[in-house]
Amino acid sequence: MFSHKRGGFTLVELLVVIAIIGVMVGLLLPAVQAAREAARRMSCSNNLKQISLGLQNYHDTHRAFTYGDESRSGGWGTNWRVRILPFMEQGALYDRWQFGPNCGWAGAAPLGQANRTAQIGFNPAWAVCPSSPLERFANARGEFGANQMLNFSYFGISGAENSPDGTWVSTKRNDGAVRGIFSADGMLPTNELIGMEKCTDGTSNTAIVAEISNFTFNPTRIVKADRRPGATWGWMMGTNNGNMRASVDAVASTTTIRYAPNSTSADLNGVTGGENERRNTPLSSAHPGGIQLALVDGSVRFISDSINMNILTFLCVRDDGRPITLE
Numbered sequence: 001m002f003s004h005k006r007g008g009f010t011l012v013e014l015l016v017v018i019a020i021i022g023v024m025v026g027l028l029l030p031a032v033q034a035a036r037e038a039a040r041r042m043s044c045s046n047n048l049k050q051i052s053l054g055l056q057n058y059h060d061t062h063r064a065f066t067y068g069d070e071s072r073s074g075g076w077g078t079n080w081r082v083r084i085l086p087f088m089e090q091g092a093l094y095d096r097w098q099f100g101p102n103c104g105w106a107g108a109a110p111l112g113q114a115n116r117t118a119q120i121g122f123n124p125a126w127a128v129c130p131s132s133p134l135e136r137f138a139n140a141r142g143e144f145g146a147n148q149m150l151n152f153s154y155f156g157i158s159g160a161e162n163s164p165d166g167t168w169v170s171t172k173r174n175d176g177a178v179r180g181i182f183s184a185d186g187m188l189p190t191n192e193l194i195g196m197e198k199c200t201d202g203t204s205n206t207a208i209v210a211e212i213s214n215f216t217f218n219p220t221r222i223v224k225a226d227r228r229p230g231a232t233w234g235w236m237m238g239t240n241n242g243n244m245r246a247s248v249d250a251v252a253s254t255t256t257i258r259y260a261p262n263s264t265s266a267d268l269n270g271v272t273g274g275e276n277e278r279r280n281t282p283l284s285s286a287h288p289g290g291i292q293l294a295l296v297d298g299s300v301r302f303i304s305d306s307i308n309m310n311i312l313t314f315l316c317v318r319d320d321g322r323p324i325t326l327e
Contacts, residue, residue, distance in 0.1 A: 006049040009059035014073035040130040042288050044153075044211070045300045047126040049208050051154055052294040054087040055080070061087075065196040065208075068156040068188035068254040069238035075102035076112070080093050080156050080188055082125075093122060104237040104252075106149065115236060121148055127235075131155040131286040132213040134226055147260075149234040151226075152253070153213035157192060157293075159183025160257035160316040161280070164309045168320045173256075179249070180280040183256040183319040187296055190239055190251055198318060203296035207316045210293035210303075212255065214262065214284040229255055255281050257316045261291045262305045301326045 002132040059065050066083035078099070085094035104109035105279040106116035127150055128136055137148035161181050162169045164202050187194055187208040215224035230237050230252025237252040258280035283303070285291040290304040303312065303326075314322040 001085075002073060028194060031214075037131065037288065038087075041302075043125075044129040044131060044213075044285075044287070044292055046131065046312065048124045048154065048209060048211075048292055048294040048300045049298055051084070052296070052298040052300075054084040055208060056296075056298060057087040058084050059196065062193075064193035065187055067191055067193065067238070068158045068186075069190045069251040071191065071239045071241055075108065076105035076240045077166045077238040078115075078236055079102035081253055082153060082236055086316070088124065088126065090122075090124065093118060095144065105240075106234045106236065116149075116234070119149065125151050125156070129211055129213040129285060131284055133215065134213065138226075138231070148238070151231070152235040153211055154209050155229060155281075155283075156188030156209055156210045156254040157186040157207045158188055158251070158256050158279075159185035160253040160313040163313045163320075166315065166316070167310075181256055181258055182251070182279045183317075185319065187318055188254055190254065194318065199296055200319045201317070201321070201323040204299065205315070206296050206318050207293045209297045210255075210283045211285045211291045212281055212283055213291075214286050216264075216281065216282055216284060228283055229253065229279070253277055255283070256281065257283075257312060260305060260307065260309060260312070261285075 027036070040146050056067055063298050066080045068078070069079045071077035079099075081096070082097060082104075085091065085097075097103075097327040098111045098114050098118075100111050103111040107113070123136075132151075132153050134153075136151055138151050159170065160173065160183055161173075170183050172189070174182045182190070184190065184192055187199065187206060193205055196203065205255055214226040214227045234253050235253070239249055239251045241249040256279050259282040261283045262285070264280040283291045283293070287302070291309075292300055292302050294300050311324055314320050315326070316326040
């Protein structure tokens with residue numbers, strides 16, 4: 001009796017198997033990528049919650065939220081990120097911090113340079129969105145040499161431009177053709193301390209910190225650049241003027257809302273100042289379809305790129321009388 005042994009796969013069968021595997025990979029890969037992005041987005045949300053909690057703890061200790069950007073001693077001061085360090089398990093770094101004239105400018109002697117040295121190695125997970133395509137560290141201006149500084153993903157909300165529908169007009173603002181509009185109607189304005197009692201729209205209806213963690217594209221979406229406030233100056237810089245409502249100076253850790261999230265129109269309106277010295281950099285992220293922001297009460301919301309600008313404006317102003325509730 002003869003036994004017939006089956007040979008190996010034929011070429012056609014092998015090609016069919018390869019094709020099936022290719023189809024399966026093609027179907028699974030987007031799902032895997034989506035799952036990874038969902039995990040990154042959740043991590044980003046947790047970062048914002050931690051930051052918001054740190055701001056709340058600062059408020060509980062000092063009876064007011066910290067300055068957004070500050071310049072109280074002359075020259076470039078520091079910002080809210082530095083002020084909340086003791087409440088973010090970074091007390092050792094804060095204890096080494098030296099406050100005074102130009103303490104936030106990493107290239108200025110003696111205080112700025114001392115603080116630049118003190119912050120070397122500062123790399124907390126809560127400071128950077130894991131979806132951000134930006135380099136985690138960058139040299140802040142050439143004079144800082146190899147002392148790289150962390151690229152913070154999160155910026156304070158100092159306020160907003162007048163509402164597009166004209167129903168709300170800011171009384172705490174400054175128009176600058178060089179660096180754009182500055183508003184002090186938000187929770188983290190420059191050189192001003194805001195207590196909970198001034199958040200009359202409600203802590204669950206008012207934004208305090210949001211993402212600016214992606215490149216900003218020009219209107220053609222061809223040229224991209226890191227146009228975030230203070231990106232070329234370092235995470236610890238604030239501003240260099242004690243009266244922002246009467247000045248044209250830059251801010252480095254906050255933004256005044258003027259454009260939709262991930263907007264490509266930020267180079268418009270005739271603003272001529274340097275790309276990283278503007279006050280109205282749009283909120284941005286690499287999360288598909290929008291950005292995340294933290295409210296004063298510590299909750300985090302996802303904001304669509306297509307959000308109505310009236311709603312975003314009212315959300316970023318603490319006392320406009322139009323509380324916005326987000327689901």
